[in-house]
């Protein structure tokens with residue numbers, strides 16, 4: 001997640017897109033990728049809300065900083081945990097400011113050359129905190145029914161969509177299950193959330209789950225969030241991205257071929273091996289992937305070796 005304001009950061013180590021020097025730095029990175037490869041680049045924009053002002057992910061995750069905490073915002077004064085700050089309940093003026101921060105970041109992302117935008121509406125951060133009844137206790141037009149809880153996230157989306165070029169897609173990442181039973185968001189609610197986003201013009205739902213409550217009891221396993229993507233895709237007709245413990249090329253192929261998602265997103269496998277996708281293509285004897293030109297000799301050797309390991313593989 002790239003944060004839309006300093007107070008919207010999760011940690012002091014988070015990337016941002018709110019100062020002129022950020023736009024310059026991102027333009028350099030995106031320009032390099034576009035000049036050297038045929039890859040497309042998306043940026044995920046978000047605001048941390050009640051889970052802001054915390055330590056780096058590899059320190060004490062979600063725990064407040066030892067020094068220099070900044071005040072955090074939320075739909076209601078509900079803290080992430082007894083250790084975290086109680087967020088200030090957002091006023092209409094706070095909502096105007098956050099909406100404007102998202103719009104400014106989207107405009108900067110466009111000038112930096114990004115091909116796609118994703119809005120982070122998952123994992124207990126600000127927009128997610130509005131969507132789930134676990135943290136939204138508001139009694140005004142922004143709390144209560146699902147339509148009310150979605151009001152601010154939809155306003156932000158529409159404001160961003162108005163400044164983001166029409167041909168470039170926007171996805172929204174949601175938590176499709178709070179994993180707390182019927183008191184929180186259920187996979188059925190997630191279909192209703194997707195329908196509201198679809199009606200507003202969202203192109204793709206990136207279907208994650210959880211991280212919205214300390215009381216969550218997720219059921220892990222390989223591809224464990226894919227059933228939620230499957231359901232949203234097939235009940236609404238929307239394009240979806242599946243994510244979560246997808247780590248074998250066969251997982252990706254079976255999800256896509258069975259019509260359970262339109263794209264798969266792999267996070268940790270790419271931290272362990274940035275070339276995971278190129279390696280998977282070679283294993284499956286797919287030759288169409290673009291490699292960086294200086295690495296072509298490595299590609300050719302890998303294809304020879306994987307071809308040798310699989311006598312049935314077609315050799316070209």
Ligand SMILES: Cc1cc2nc3c(=O)[nH]c(=O)nc-3n(C[C@H](O)[C@H](O)[C@H](O)COP(=O)(O)O)c2cc1C
Pocket residue numbers: 001002044057120122173208243244245246265266267268269
């Ligand atoms: C180091 C790290 C950083 C992450 N940062 C983000 C993030 O900024 N935004 C987000 O939506 N998910 C983030 N995630 C969650 C991943 O996108 C993904 O949903 C999760 O790791 C499960 O997928 P995986 O099994 O492929 O890793 C992060 C995960 C890791 C391990």
